Amino acid sequence: MGKIHHSITELVGHTPLLELTNYEKKHGLRAELIAKLEYFNPNQSVKDRIARAMIENAEAKGLIHPGDTLVETTSGNTGIAEAAIAAAKGYKYQVYIQDQVSHERFAVIQALGGETIKLSTVPAVKKVLDETNGDFMAAVKYLKEHHLKTDNTRYFLDQVGNPENAGAHRETTGPEIWEDTDGKIDIFIAAVGTGGTLSGTGEFLKARNPSVHIIGVQPGEKSMPSPENPHPKIEITGTHPFSGIPEDHMPGALNRDIYDEVITIEGEEAAAAVQEVAKTDGILVGTSSGAALYAALQVAKRAENKGKRIVVLFPDTGLRYLSTNLFEPR
Ligand SMILES: Cc1ncc(COP(=O)(O)O)c(C=O)c1O
Numbered sequence: 001m002g003k004i005h006h007s008i009t010e011l012v013g014h015t016p017l018l019e020l021t022n023y024e025k026k027h028g029l030r031a032e033l034i035a036k037l038e039y040f041n042p043n044q045s046v047k048d049r050i051a052r053a054m055i056e057n058a059e060a061k062g063l064i065h066p067g068d069t070l071v072e073t074t075s076g077n078t079g080i081a082e083a084a085i086a087a088a089k090g091y092k093y094q095v096y097i098q099d100q101v102s103h104e105r106f107a108v109i110q111a112l113g114g115e116t117i118k119l120s121t122v123p124a125v126k127k128v129l130d131e132t133n134g135d136f137m138a139a140v141k142y143l144k145e146h147h148l149k150t151d152n153t154r155y156f157l158d159q160v161g162n163p164e165n166a167g168a169h170r171e172t173t174g175p176e177i178w179e180d181t182d183g184k185i186d187i188f189i190a191a192v193g194t195g196g197t198l199s200g201t202g203e204f205l206k207a208r209n210p211s212v213h214i215i216g217v218q219p220g221e222k223s224m225p226s227p228e229n230p231h232p233k234i235e236i237t238g239t240h241p242f243s244g245i246p247e248d249h250m251p252g253a254l255n256r257d258i259y260d261e262v263i264t265i266e267g268e269e270a271a272a273a274v275q276e277v278a279k280t281d282g283i284l285v286g287t288s289s290g291a292a293l294y295a296a297l298q299v300a301k302r303a304e305n306k307g308k309r310i311v312v313l314f315p316d317t318g319l320r321y322l323s324t325n326l327f328e329p330r
Contacts, residue, residue, distance in 0.1 A: 008042040008088050012052045013172045015040040017311065022280040024291075031300040032309045035283065035293070036177060039317035043084045046173075046315040047159075050196055051081035053168035054157045056186070061214035062154045065091035072157045073097070073143050075136070076105035076236050077316055081116035082157060096122070096143055098136055100235070103323045117329045119227065122147070134225045136304075137249050160252035165196035173197065174204025177311055183208065186308040187294050189263075190287040190315075191217040193238040195254025197313060198222070202258040216259045217288075217295045218242055234267025234325065236287045238315065263295040270294055271326055274318060286321050289314035 009166055020033045038046035044291065058064045059229075070086050071080060073096040086093040095113040097106065106116050111175055120126045124146065125139050132138040140160070149154040159165050177185060190198045202214040219236040222229065240251050243262040250256075272291035277283050285293075297314040299305060316327070 009052050009056070009085060011042040012048045013041070013174060014131075017177070018281075018283070020277060020283070020293075023277050026280055027278075027297060027299075027301070029162050029300045030306040033290075033293075033296055033300055034181070034309060034311045036173070036311060036313045037283070037285075038313065039285065041081075043081050044079040044317045044320070045112060047077040047081035048085070049168040049172055050159060050162075050165045051078065051157075053171070054159070054162050055082070055085050056166045057167075057184050058155055058157075059089075063150075064091065065070070067153075068092070069094055069154045070157055071078035071095070071154055072159065073140055073148060074159060076101045076320070077199075077238060078159050079109045079114065080105060080112070083109045083179070087113050089274050096125075096147065098139075100231075102321055103314050104320050108320075119141055120280040133227050133230060151201070152210040159196070160194050162253075165194055165253045166200035166255065169197050169200025170204050171284065173313070176202045177201065178205065178208055181309065181311065182258065184309055185209075185212055185309040185311050187213045187215060187298065187299060187305070188313075189215045189217060189292050189310060190313040191236065191239045191292045192242050192251055192254060193288070195242065195251035197315070199206045199253060199255035199258050202315070203255060206258065213261070214259045215261045215271060215295065215299065216242065216265055217257075217263050217265055217291050219291070220264045220266040223265075223270075231276050232267060234271050236265070236267055236291045237321070238286075239291065263298065265291040265294050268330070269289075272329065273297070280317065284315070284317040285314045286318055287326055289316065294312060 017034050035299040069092040071094045079095040083093045096117045099118050099120045127143045150156045198216045205212045218241045219239045270287045270290035274293040292312045
């Protein structure tokens, strides 16, 4: 049997698990730290999984046809994944993106044939952002009411509201982790943006073994734009708080019954973990991976976790952050 693939959609998923042996040794850990390296996906992030699932589900329902335009709003990785899969399947692609997202993300989407629209260039959206101190959720609400409409030739993929987001993780990420660990997993840790990764993976793992401990990671106050701090030094790209926040700001794809614990991490801690694991194990990842790793380190140090296996999901590659301050000496 040959091994030639015929579409990038066939290359999504089956990412490797890697024990961070040098990082474990450096910190004297008695628990196993295993990273799921999502940058092995064809477009270097976890979001390839949901892009494929959302587009193929719409195709299966007859809602889209080649030549149509797929539309979305995102802070980056989802846009890259959707642009690539749209290109491979013959769709046009248009995406509304937050201004502060790293330059690489805009450049990659454009290279893949997608059209990028910065939120600040849509006057009414800029007004919403100005009036809400840069509240992305408020901007998304406005965009949904006025720009992200599904009609005969345009289809709103909607990673936040689309059940295929968590569904993709329930059908691929969760089973892969279960198979690759032979079902030996005690703790699963992932950062939350839309909540799809934590929910879908958590749902699968809990269905197999209800005692798997599921931990969600959220950004701390100092790493989120606020009236006192409109431009945090390091934001944890793609993540969103989900504990102790107003109901209408909860991430749309999050199953609130699935996690057992929430850990809050600041951008500086995430960056420190990113820089450290690059040097100990040769793994170059983005800020949200660093946040999940820093959380995993605290969990691994707990006496009750001696001998346990912790799987931590690394959503994307550090190459997408070279134009940011993530790798500056600190
Ligand atoms: C870099 C990065 N990390 C983490 C996440 C969070 O993943 P999820 O949306 O599945 O919660 C995202 C999502 O946008 C992301 O782009």
